[in-house]
Amino acid sequence: xxxxxxxxxxxxxxxxxxxxxxxxxxxxxxxxxxxxxxxxxxxxxxxxxxxxxxxxxxxxxxxxxxxxxxxxxxxxxxxxxxxxxxxxxxxxxxxxxxxxxxxxxxxxxxxxxxxxxxxxxxxxxxxxxxxxxxxxxxxxxxxxxxxxxxxxxxxxxxxxxxxxxxxxx
Numbered sequence: 001x002x003x004x005x006x007x008x009x010x011x012x013x014x015x016x017x018x019x020x021x022x023x024x025x026x027x028x029x030x031x032x033x034x035x036x037x038x039x040x041x042x043x044x045x046x047x048x049x050x051x052x053x054x055x056x057x058x059x060x061x062x063x064x065x066x067x068x069x070x071x072x073x074x075x076x077x078x079x080x081x082x083x084x085x086x087x088x089x090x091x092x093x094x095x096x097x098x099x100x101x102x103x104x105x106x107x108x109x110x111x112x113x114x115x116x117x118x119x120x121x122x123x124x125x126x127x128x129x130x131x132x133x134x135x136x137x138x139x140x141x142x143x144x145x146x147x148x149x150x151x152x153x154x155x156x157x158x159x160x161x162x163x164x165x166x167x168x169x
Contacts (some may be wrong), residue, residue, distance in 0.1 A: 001040075002054050005031040005159060009125055013163075016122065020114045025146055025167030028055065031129065035158045047160065048083040048136070051153065053096045053160050057143035058067070086136045089129075090127070093135035093152045098123040100150035100165055130156040142166045 010031050017027045032054070037047050088096070099106060100122045103113030114122070127133070133154040142149025143166050151164035 001036050002050055002160075003033040003036075005033050006167060007031050007129065009129055010161075013122060013125060021120075022113060022165060022167050023109065025148070025165065028151070028162055028164040028166055029126075029143070030055070031159055031161040033158065034160045036156065044134070044155070045083050046120075047155065048139075048153075051098045051155075051160055051162070052139065052141065055164075056141045057154075081086075083136065083139075086138055088137050088152075090133055090135045090154075093137055093154075094123055094127050096137065096150075097126070097152045097163060107148075123163075126161065127154065129161060130154050130159060132156060 010029060014027075014029055017029070020039070032051075034042075034047055037050070042050075079111070101114050101119035101122055102116050104110045104111060133156045136153040136155075138149070139153055140149070141153070141162065141164060146166050146168040148167045149164060150167070151162070153160065153162045153164075
């Protein structure tokens with residue numbers, strides 16, 4: 001029920017991001033329709049669970065778990081946090097996305113990846129696709145072979161989108 005949306009703004013963003021490659025990483029950018037899930041009565045957590053299944057790097061995670069044995073066995077009794085624990089104010093999430101797209105010394109790079117004005121524009125164009133979105137950050141969608149997952153997942157009534165920067169050192 002998570003149907004990809006072929007939106008011209010997403011295609012334009014992807015084309016522009018190709019001009020600003022990450023030093024050691026990649027961008028993850030997609031828009032999907034979630035209105036049917038909402039109409040079927042799915043909760044926000046249920047929708048986020050489905051988005052996690054779609055966007056997380058499961059194959060890489062499985063390979064990583066084989067390559068790096070856990071320090072201690074998992075404790076199954078540990079409670080799972082609600083996705084609400086990862087929700088951010090939309091304006092704060094917008095500012096963080098623009099900052100992370102820029103790169104530079106604030107995230108340990110010697111130079112900016114994207115000029116600040118362009119990073120702000122890219123973030124604004126992504127956010128403009130949503131009406132009164134709920135914003136989430138740090139959902140653990142990144143590839144475990146990379147160190148950092150930055151960016152945002154947005155949900156409104158009709159759509160969900162991810163705009164992530166997956167990057168290593």
